[in-house]
Amino acid sequence: MKSEPPDLLPGTLDLLILKTLARGAMHGYGIAQHLKAASRDVLQVGESSLYPALQRLLLNGWVTAEWGASENNRRARFYTLTALGRKRLTAERQEFDRLVLAIQQVLAI
Amino acid sequence: MGTVFRRLWYWVRQREIEYGLEEELEFHRALKQQELEAEGLSPEDARLTARRELGNVTRAREDSRAVWMWPWLETVWHDARYALRAVRRQPGFVLLSVVVLGVAIGLNASLFTVFAAAALRPMTGVAEPATLVVVSGRVPQIPDLLSGLSIPEFDVLAAEATTAELAAERRMPVRFDSGGGARDMTAAFVTGNYFELLGVHMEHGRGVLADEDTRGASVPVAVLSYSLWYTQFGADPAIVGRTVRVAGQPHTVIGVTSRAFAGSERSRVWLPLASLPVLRPGNTGLDRPQDCCAEVYARLRPGATRAQVATELQTLSDRFRRTVGQDVRPIVLTGTQALRGRRGDNQSLAIIGVLFLGIMMVLLLACANVGNLLLARAATRRGEIGVRLSLGAARSRVVRQLLTEGLILVLIAAAAGLAIAAWLPRFVMNTVARQPAPFDIGPDGLVFAYTAAIAGIACLAAALAPALHATRGGITATLKGDALSRSRVPLRSLLLGVQLALTVVLLTSAGLLLRGVAAARELDLGFRVEGVSEVAVELPEPDYDAERMRTFLADLSTALQSAGLTSVAFAAPGRATDEARLPGRGANQTSPVERLDVSSSYFALLDVPMTAGRSFTDRDRNPGAAVVNETFARRFWPGENAVGRSFVAENRTLEVIGVVRDARVLGLDPVPPSYFVPLTGPRGTLFPVLLLRSNQPSEAAAVTAVVERLEPRGRVTVTPMRNRFDFELAELALAPLAASVLGLFALGLATVGMFGAFAYAVRQRTREIGIRLALGARSADVVRSILSGNARVVALGLGVGLLGAAAVSQILRSLLFGLSPLDPLTYAGVALLLAAVAFVASYAPTRIALRVDAATTLRAE
Numbered sequence: 001m002k003s004e005p006p007d008l009l010p011g012t013l014d015l016l017i018l019k020t021l022a023r024g025a026m027h028g029y030g031i032a033q034h035l036k037a038a039s040r041d042v043l044q045v046g047e048s049s050l051y052p053a054l055q056r057l058l059l060n061g062w063v064t065a066e067w068g069a070s071e072n073n074r075r076a077r078f079y080t081l082t083a084l085g086r087k088r089l090t091a092e093r094q095e096f097d098r099l100v101l102a103i104q105q106v107l108a109i
Numbered sequence: 110m111g112t113v114f115r116r117l118w119y120w121v122r123q124r125e126i127e128y129g130l131e132e133e134l135e136f137h138r139a140l141k142q143q144e145l146e147a148e149g150l151s152p153e154d155a156r157l158t159a160r161r162e163l164g165n166v167t168r169a170r171e172d173s174r175a176v177w178m179w180p181w182l183e184t185v186w187h188d189a190r191y192a193l194r195a196v197r198r199q200p201g202f203v204l205l206s207v208v209v210l211g212v213a214i215g216l217n218a219s220l221f222t223v224f225a226a227a228a229l230r231p232m233t234g235v236a237e238p239a240t241l242v243v244v245s246g247r248v249p250q251i252p253d254l255l256s257g258l259s260i261p262e263f264d265v266l267a268a269e270a271t272t273a274e275l276a277a278e279r280r281m282p283v284r285f286d287s288g289g290g291a292r293d294m295t296a297a298f299v300t301g302n303y304f305e306l307l308g309v310h311m312e313h314g315r316g317v318l319a320d321e322d323t324r325g326a327s328v329p330v331a332v333l334s335y336s337l338w339y340t341q342f343g344a345d346p347a348i349v350g351r352t353v354r355v356a357g358q359p360h361t362v363i364g365v366t367s368r369a370f371a372g373s374e375r376s377r378v379w380l381p382l383a384s385l386p387v388l389r390p391g392n393t394g395l396d397r398p399q400d401c402c403a404e405v406y407a408r409l410r411p412g413a414t415r416a417q418v419a420t421e422l423q424t425l426s427d428r429f430r431r432t433v434g435q436d437v438r439p440i441v442l443t444g445t446q447a448l449r450g451r452r453g454d455n456q457s458l459a460i461i462g463v464l465f466l467g468i469m470m471v472l473l474l475a476c477a478n479v480g481n482l483l484l485a486r487a488a489t490r491r492g493e494i495g496v497r498l499s500l501g502a503a504r505s506r507v508v509r510q511l512l513t514e515g516l517i518l519v520l521i522a523a524a525a526g527l528a529i530a531a532w533l534p535r536f537v538m539n540t541v542a543r544q545p546a547p548f549d550i551g552p553d554g555l556v557f558a559y560t561a562a563i564a565g566i567a568c569l570a571a572a573l574a575p576a577l578h579a580t581r582g583g584i585t586a587t588l589k590g591d592a593l594s595r596s597r598v599p600l601r602s603l604l605l606g607v608q609l610a611l612t613v614v615l616l617t618s619a620g621l622l623l624r625g626v627a628a629a630r631e632l633d634l635g636f637r638v639e640g641v642s643e644v645a646v647e648l649p650e651p652d653y654d655a656e657r658m659r660t661f662l663a664d665l666s667t668a669l670q671s672a673g674l675t676s677v678a679f680a681a682p683g684r685a686t687d688e689a690r691l692p693g694r695g696a697n698q699t700s701p702v703e704r705l706d707v708s709s710s711y712f713a714l715l716d717v718p719m720t721a722g723r724s725f726t727d728r729d730r731n732p733g734a735a736v737v738n739e740t741f742a743r744r745f746w747p748g749e750n751a752v753g754r755s756f757v758a759e760n761r762t763l764e765v766i767g768v769v770r771d772a773r774v775l776g777l778d779p780v781p782p783s784y785f786v787p788l789t790g791p792r793g794t795l796f797p798v799l800l801l802r803s804n805q806p807s808e809a810a811a812v813t814a815v816v817e818r819l820e821p822r823g824r825v826t827v828t829p830m831r832n833r834f835d836f837e838l839a840e841l842a843l844a845p846l847a848a849s850v851l852g853l854f855a856l857g858l859a860t861v862g863m864f865g866a867f868a869y870a871v872r873q874r875t876r877e878i879g880i881r882l883a884l885g886a887r888s889a890d891v892v893r894s895i896l897s898g899n900a901r902v903v904a905l906g907l908g909v910g911l912l913g914a915a916a917v918s919q920i921l922r923s924l925l926f927g928l929s930p931l932d933p934l935t936y937a938g939v940a941l942l943l944a945a946v947a948f949v950a951s952y953a954p955t956r957i958a959l960r961v962d963a964a965t966t967l968r969a970e
Contacts, residue, residue, distance in 0.1 A: 028137055
């Protein structure tokens with residue numbers, strides 16, 4: 001199933017979610033808000049991409065989920081990065097840096 | 110590893126988790142709405158905007174769930190349930206599709222059953238067929254022909270081989286008398302280790318033992334086949350120990366083989382090999398390496414591979430053949446399946462191949478037909494599909510759903526097909542061919558797997574294109590219900606064209622084969638067959654050796670003469686395939702020819718004219734004189750006079766004294782190059798056939814009387830020579846019969862297909878027709894416009910089909926007996942027939958459309 005927005009590089013959404021969660025546990029809406037704010041409104045991740053991506057991370061054991069109370073006391077599902085997820089984040093980060101560097105080098109010619 | 114457990118965990122708590130996901134999405138929406146309200150939107154606007162911005166919730170939910178799924182698993186179950194419901198709703202459609210596909214798959218599986226039984230499955234009724242192989246030699250002159258080994262060669266191989274144990278059987282006709290009259294049947298003379306080595310399953314008693322097969326001191330014992338025991342002895346449970354007569358000599362029955370053991374070639378009785386010279390005096394099979402052939406079986410010793418055995422046997426065979434002065438030849442090991450490369454096996458495989466081609470076409474046709482039905486159904490379900498798409502189902506999901514519906518149809522059809530395959534091959538063998546198959550026919554795992562594969566292909570072929578087609582063009586187009594007619598090459602027309610083309614190919618083949626048989630019936634045999642009878646004389650075997658037969662032949666000729674029976678001739682029975690070459694040429698420059706031993710009156714009796722030279726006379730005892738036929742003369746001396754020339758055959762030089770016209774004395778096949786030599790005596794142990802030209806039955810009776818006066822124990826059978834050709838014609842009629850069945854089935858399918866397609870096309874254009882009629886168009890114009898649309902498809906299908914038929918018909922050439930593969934009458938007939946069917950199929954729906962009141966039609970929209 002395709003779930004990344006077309007303007008994101010493949011696999012990048014997972015990286016961004018992992019990075020966001022590295023700051024602490026967060027619910028889905030929070031993640032979307034953070035991505036939007038941190039990218040100054042450039043990255044508007046739709047729910048149809050976000051939630052499948054979260055399920056994928058859960059399945060791979062990179063994050064865990066737990067029900068808790070939100071800021072305004074509603075039941076919300078909070079996602080936390082696991083040790084495995086942290087390792088994954090480092091690995092994906094390096095891979096992404098390598099990729100971006102490569103792209104920049106190509107564009108610089 | 111962890112993912113598997115997490116998947117399982119999800120599986121167990123699925124419902125709970127899905128509620129959670131829903132709640133999560135709702136929470137997300139609520140927060141978004143709050144945010145929008147904070148930005149100053151009215152609560153109602155905020156709610157709507159939030160919902161809109163959230164995107165496709167269903168899609169998000171489905172995709173999220175899909176992450177957890179083992180691919181397909183759950184959706185397949187849902188699809189199947191949904192499809193079953195859809196199937197229940199339309200029993201008529203389902204019945205039609207299942208019948209069409211079921212028959213096609215059934216024919217396919219039936220043929221494969223025969224093929225698997227004959228060419229893939231090892232011999233039945235023996236122990237561990239996996240380590241049992243057949244040892245043959247490759248005949249160098251004839252490609253792809255395997256033959257057995259001589260007994261002397263077998264003896265050496267069996268004594269010296271270390272990697273395998275060898276056993277042999279030599280088949281030969283013997284006279285068998287169970288007490289109620291003698292009959293000739295095929296006996297297998299087997300080595301003493303045969304039954305033990307093969308591990309033949311026995312119904313009663315035991316097989317031949319080693320000490321019963323001592324050369325020069327054989328024990329008169331016999332093993333009966335199950336069918337012989339069943340039919341001749343009433344399945345007598347106390348059969349073991351009874352006495353039967355084989356070639357006039359008493360033998361003790363020691364056992365009955367199991368029903369499953371077919372032997373290798375319909376043998377009815379098994380005897381010790383060592384008794385061969387006793388029962389067939391004068392037979393040199395045990396001693397002469399030139400005498401062919403015994404079927405040799407090898408049981409691999411534990412640990413030995415086929416390659417090792419082949420290498421060892423090759424070495425032994427080469428050594429043996431060099432010592433006796435024979436050319437070495439490659440030794441080939443094959444499995445024990447019925448078709449394994451012996452004489453005739455390749456023809457059988459070729460026939461199966463041609464049939465397979467036809468049956469595959471029928472399957473394709475059936476798929477195209479059901480595909481069109483599915484397409485029409487998908488068209489009526491455009492609304493439903495559109496709703497599913499707009500509710501967030503991915504296109505792949507809907508396609509899969511439609512494919513599942515196709516699969517359900519195909520599965521039911523495949524079950525029906527398997528049922529057909531379990532019954533049809535046996536039925537055909539027993540009723541049409543009138544002989545039991547020399548192998549066990551029945552579906553097994555392999556047939557099952559093949560049917561499943563065929564069904565899978567059929568499903569994709571029938572359902573994929575319609576499914577893709579039906580979901581094309583996105584939601585709006587689908588909901589509006591008009592995308593279907595927009596494509597450039599309409600899929601429906603394409604499928605219909607394919608059906609028509611295949612039908613043309615099948616019908617043309619059937620037509621050509623039918624006309625081929627008619628041509629064979631009218632075939633000029635080159636001689637006068639009417640009024641000629643073949644009189645077979647059987648002499649009590651052990652008493653008549655070659656010398657005594659020769660005397661008997663001379664006595665019989667004289668006695669017939671003095672009895673006033675002058676219109677008689679003698680000919681050696683059967684045919685003897687030989688090789689001939691020109692003098693001075695090497696042994697590798699030979700051509701296969703037929704040799705016929707005939708008496709001097711032969712040509713006159715059959716009315717075969719001499720075209721050059723003369724025939725032999727009774728006084729003319731020159732052993733080197735030969736008459737050749739025109740084909741022979743053309744082969745060796747093209748464009749020259751053959752009389753007076755000489756050629757070498759059977760290690761002697763023969764001189765051509767005359768040339769006769771080509772006559773199909775051997776059968777309907779094209780006349781082979783043949784030479785005739787004067788009949789000097791019997792060939793082997795078979796007494797010559799007496800040919801009698803007479804119009805009065807009394808003369809046949811007189812011949813019988815003469816024979817019986819000379820030898821009271823002799824048996825005489827009189828058959829009109831015509832029967833031989835009639836029998837061959839009856840066998841030939843099987844091919845057109847099979848082709849006609851396929852062709853008519855195809856025509857039926859194509860008719861249904863055309864009717865359905867045209868009716869649908871007319872229904873789609875009802876509105877247009879209504880408008881035209883309302884605007885004052887005449888019915889004739891409307892009819893013409895509809896017919897011309899259909900005519901294009903029909904014409905294209907016909908054209909492609911005729912071209913295909915012209916290509917396919919080249920394969921059938923050998924069955925057409927001089928009829929051109931491009932026989933215009935057949936092609937024109939088929940084209941006309943299909944055009945007529947197409948006209949009727951498109952005319953009827955059009956009439957129905959015209960009868961509709963214009964106003965009603967328009968209001969219906």
